[in-house]
Structures are given as structure tokens and as C-alpha cells.
Amino acid sequence: MGRQSAHILTAVRRCACGLAALAVSASALIGFGATGAHAQQSKTETLYAKHCASCHGADRLGGQGPALLPQNLKRLRKKAAVRVIDKGRAATQMPAFGAKLSDEEIAGLADYVYTPLDHVPLWGAEQIRASQIVHKPELVAGDATTVKPVYDADPLNVFLVVETGDHHVTVLDGDKFEPIHRFKSRFALHGGPKYSSDGRFVYFASRDGWITKFDMYRLEVVAEIRAGINTRNAAVSSDNRYVIVGNYLPHTLVILKASDLSLLKIIPVRDGRANSSRVSAVYNAPPRSSFIAALKDIPEVWEISYDDNPPAGFSGEWVHDYRKESGDVQKSEPFPVRRIKVDRHLDDFFFDQDYINLIGASRDGRGQVINLDVRRAVADLDLQGMPHLGSGITWRSGGTTVLATPNLKTGEVTIIDTENWKTIKRLKTLGPGFFMRSHENSPYAWVDVFFGPNRDAMHVIDKKTLEIVKTLRPEPGKTAAHVEFDRSGRHALVSIWDKEGAIIVYDAQTLQEVKRIPMVKPSGKYNVYNKITFSEGTSH
Ligand code: DHE
Numbered sequence: 001m002g003r004q005s006a007h008i009l010t011a012v013r014r015c016a017c018g019l020a021a022l023a024v025s026a027s028a029l030i031g032f033g034a035t036g037a038h039a040q041q042s043k044t045e046t047l048y049a050k051h052c053a054s055c056h057g058a059d060r061l062g063g064q065g066p067a068l069l070p071q072n073l074k075r076l077r078k079k080a081a082v083r084v085i086d087k088g089r090a091a092t093q094m095p096a097f098g099a100k101l102s103d104e105e106i107a108g109l110a111d112y113v114y115t116p117l118d119h120v121p122l123w124g125a126e127q128i129r130a131s132q133i134v135h136k137p138e139l140v141a142g143d144a145t146t147v148k149p150v151y152d153a154d155p156l157n158v159f160l161v162v163e164t165g166d167h168h169v170t171v172l173d174g175d176k177f178e179p180i181h182r183f184k185s186r187f188a189l190h191g192g193p194k195y196s197s198d199g200r201f202v203y204f205a206s207r208d209g210w211i212t213k214f215d216m217y218r219l220e221v222v223a224e225i226r227a228g229i230n231t232r233n234a235a236v237s238s239d240n241r242y243v244i245v246g247n248y249l250p251h252t253l254v255i256l257k258a259s260d261l262s263l264l265k266i267i268p269v270r271d272g273r274a275n276s277s278r279v280s281a282v283y284n285a286p287p288r289s290s291f292i293a294a295l296k297d298i299p300e301v302w303e304i305s306y307d308d309n310p311p312a313g314f315s316g317e318w319v320h321d322y323r324k325e326s327g328d329v330q331k332s333e334p335f336p337v338r339r340i341k342v343d344r345h346l347d348d349f350f351f352d353q354d355y356i357n358l359i360g361a362s363r364d365g366r367g368q369v370i371n372l373d374v375r376r377a378v379a380d381l382d383l384q385g386m387p388h389l390g391s392g393i394t395w396r397s398g399g400t401t402v403l404a405t406p407n408l409k410t411g412e413v414t415i416i417d418t419e420n421w422k423t424i425k426r427l428k429t430l431g432p433g434f435f436m437r438s439h440e441n442s443p444y445a446w447v448d449v450f451f452g453p454n455r456d457a458m459h460v461i462d463k464k465t466l467e468i469v470k471t472l473r474p475e476p477g478k479t480a481a482h483v484e485f486d487r488s489g490r491h492a493l494v495s496i497w498d499k500e501g502a503i504i505v506y507d508a509q510t511l512q513e514v515k516r517i518p519m520v521k522p523s524g525k526y527n528v529y530n531k532i533t534f535s536e537g538t539s540h
Helices: 003-014 016-031 036-051 078-087 103-113 125-131 528-532
Strands: 158-163 168-173 179-184 201-205 210-215 220-226 230-236 242-249 252-257 263-268 279-285 290-295 300-305 337-341 348-351 357-361 367-371 376-381 393-397 400-406 412-417 422-428 444-448 458-462 468-472 480-485 491-496 501-507 513-519 522-527
Touching (some): 036 103, 078 103, 125 220, 125 263, 158 528, 230 279, 242 290, 252 279, 252 300, 279 348, 290 357, 357 376, 400 444, 444 480, 491 513, 522 528
Antiparallel strands (some): 158 168, 158 522, 168 179, 201 210, 210 220, 230 242, 242 252, 279 290, 290 300, 300 337, 367 376, 412 422, 444 458, 480 491
């Protein structure tokens, strides 16, 4: 597929609703006059187009929601799928349709999403390469030591704010709290953008597979490439040479050259037998010079070395290296993989500050600690609910390092002693929460209440006493979510998750509001300094 075709495909996917309507009228016509199974099929397609296509794509290949294909639903029994359509899915944006659809209609939709597509588009090397766009070749090899930002603000105290309401990103001055720049992003960015180690560049991933490289000094998009059809997230290596992308569809990990995003390698996510898997998420592990990926359908964690001299225990078999083809062979390292088998699938996970232990949880709420050096589970965790990826933070308290995370299913923050992995506190909150954040210089940790009648509340927890000291209502009636601190830890920024939303800046000591900046459904915000220094109070 050529570059133009890739653009057409994107345009087609962005018009999912319109297309769905066309598809529906076509199938409605086919259904007209037909009987039995055909009429039923046509009715189900109409229901899918009306209720599901805007999030999951008219083609079922995913959009804001995941792809709905048999190969991506292996872990979900059809009975459970019926329940999800009926009652919604906890901790996601999937609503309940029980009040709108009959049992028969719900069963029809469940059958429909387990029906294989006649044709699942290929997204391999040829398609990925053809989608690459280098907008600014002159900015590809940027260097933070010689170039100055085009604005006056401290480049390390800048925030990026992802505004999901109209798919834009705002670059915010973290001292004056004034927007410096705003630009259109790809459709449905999700997860944290990842900065290069000097903060000069940032890489965004969209749910539909686009990776965008943005120059934080020149405020320009440098390059883009579509690495997958339905993507989970991306990570950048500490040496700034590589970007890795974890996909739901196809079942691949894709390694790109960080400078211009050209394709270096596709790693098929397979267990060596017939099984393939979606990628749960992939992260950079700086002290290990490796990427760590957890898999969604195979109970394994993979460590992928980007070290020029990978330690023993990594194997490069059954993966295809494109670097030779792209003429970029600096060393012969093939990004070898070390596989760690685990007892249970890992849907969500994060790391301790040393990147020795991976703390993971499965959707059924069971947690485990996997030591990446000894390559096995070393402890079970008493987690009642399920954390969202990257929600946990750590701090020193009572002579030990504690790890705290909210839960997507229960209204509590779980606080765990990382010396012995015992739960030391279950702090009741006003409802399940998505994000928890703090800063080395702040005595407080902030946690949102994303779901339920108290979704406009934000708790502030004393990191010493482990008690809630204040509950804020930043904008009564509107969801308050996701906190990020400025570089110094003096201010905490809260998102009002609404089309007519805002970023509210708080004095992190007095807990008083300082400023309100209008934004369109702002989701996450990301401070350059806190991210590139791997602050213990935020996600990495
Ligand atoms: Fe997220 C981070 C997965 C639902 C907003 N979320 C992430 C990451 C993953 C993930 C893998 C880490 C990416 C990274 O930073 O590298 N999210 C999931 C899910 O599995 C889940 C529960 C269901 C799904 O829809 O896939 C889910 N997430 C949501 C939402 O419904 C949110 C609230 C709105 C949205 O945009 O879809 C949401 N997720 C976020 C945000 C981050 C994130 C804002 C980055 C937080 C940060 O500070 O790093």
C-alpha cells in the first residue's frame, strides 16, 4: 500500500460513523426482501453501526475502543461478552446497553463480534514503511545543546496537555501557566507521551497506531508513521535511539529509529507455538537498557534488550531484523528477547524505582510481583481491585518505601510495603479512581475518584500518616481527574474532564486554587522535568 493509500485508510477510519451508515444502508438493502438469517444479520449490523462503530470502528478494527475480532477476544468467553454489552465494562469507557437493547439484540451483537472478518488488513513492513511521513527532515537529527527553544519559558518546566475533546495538544508554560502553543494531534491519543532524555523531542501514540515525533523546541511535528492498526502504547530507549510500539492489532511489537521513525524491526508476538498475543503495554527500563512488555493473551513478560552487547539469556531467534534492509546496521544486535513465563496474564503493571521488580495485576484483581533478574514471580499481592496502567507511585514512609495505587473497581487506595510486599493500608475513597500522583517535594499524594456519583472529587493524602487530609471539589458535577506536579513540586494541576473543561492549578502546599485555564476535555498532562528525571511521583 502506498503512502497515499495509507492516508486514505486513515481518512476512511476517521469517518467511521458516516461509513458505518453507508454500510448499514447497503446491508439494509441486501436484507430487504431476504428472510431469516440474512434479515437478522442485517439488523445486527445496523445495531453495531448505531451503538458500537463510533468507538470500535465501522470495520471492527478499533478506534477509541479496542478491535472486536475473534483473535482479540480469546480471553473473553461469549457469555462474558454478553454481560459486558449488557452491563458495561468496569474501568473503561464501555457503557451498559442493557436498558437500550433486548437480550436477543445483545446476543446477536456478541455473535457478530466473534465472527471472523472476511479480510483483516495486513499491517506489516510494507504498510508501515509506506505510511511514514517526514515533515521536517532538517529537524530529524536534533541536538538540545545547540538549539534554543522558540519561546522564553523554561523548557524543562513545560507541560504537554492532551485535549481529547477535540484531539489537540497544548504546550503549557509551567511557571506562568499560560499556553505557548496548541496543535492538532492524531485521532484519540492515549497514554503518556514519551520524551527524549533531554526533553527536546516527544513521541505520541494514538489508539489507531500513529506515532508522532514532535520537536519541543521548534514546536513542529518532525515525522509520523503508522506502526499498527490498534495500538496500546509506545516507549523510548534511554539512549534516544529507538522507539518501541506495542500493538493489539496486529499482534506485534514494532521498533522504530527514533530520529526519523523509520522501521527497524517487527517482532511477532508469539509463544513459539501457534499462539499469538496482544501486547498489554511496553515500557523502557533505563537501568537495564531494555524494554519490558507484558502480554495480554499469553502469560509471559518479555524483556527486549537494546543494549549493543546484550547480557546472556536473550535470544534473537524467530524474529526478523529489518535493519540490514534499511542500511542502518551499526552493530549486529537484533533486539533479542528474554521471555519470562508467569502464572497469570498481566493486564496492568508498573515497576519499582530500580526496575528490578514488576508489579502486575490481572483483570480478576490478583496481583503478583515478578523479579526481572531471577525471572519469576516472587510474591503475591493483596490488591482488591485492578489498577490502571502506570497508576502506582512510590515514596518513603516509616523507614520503608511504600507503593500506592488506586483501583478501577473498588473505592480504595492500596498501600503496600515494598520490602515485604504486604498491604499496610486500604484507604477508603469516595469511589474507584484512575490516577495517583505526587512529587518528591510535596507532603501530599493526590488521587482522583473517576467513577460514580463522586467523580468530581479529588482526595489529598498525607504521605506520612497515610490518611486523607482534604477532599477537593474542583468543579462540582464535572469529573476531576489526573494530577501532575510542576518541576518544583509547588503546584499541582488537575484536569476537568469535560468538553467545557479546564486545567486547574493548585498551590500544592496550601491546596488553594491559583488559576483556571479553559481546555477541551483535557486528559493527561506531562511535565518535561518530572518525566525525564523519572520522578517517583509520576508515571514513566
Ligand atoms: Fe489508559 C495510560 C491502558 C482506559 C486515559 N492506559 C495508559 C497506558 C495503558 C493504558 C497501556 C500506559 C501507556 C503509557 O503511558 O505508556 N487505559 C488502558 C486500559 O486498558 C483501559 C482501562 C481500557 C482501554 O480503554 O484501553 C484504559 N485510559 C482509559 C480511559 O478510559 C482514559 C481515562 C481515557 C482515554 O483516553 O481513553 C484513559 N490512560 C489514560 C491516560 C494515561 C493512560 C491519561 C496516561 C497517564 C499518565 O500520567 O501517564
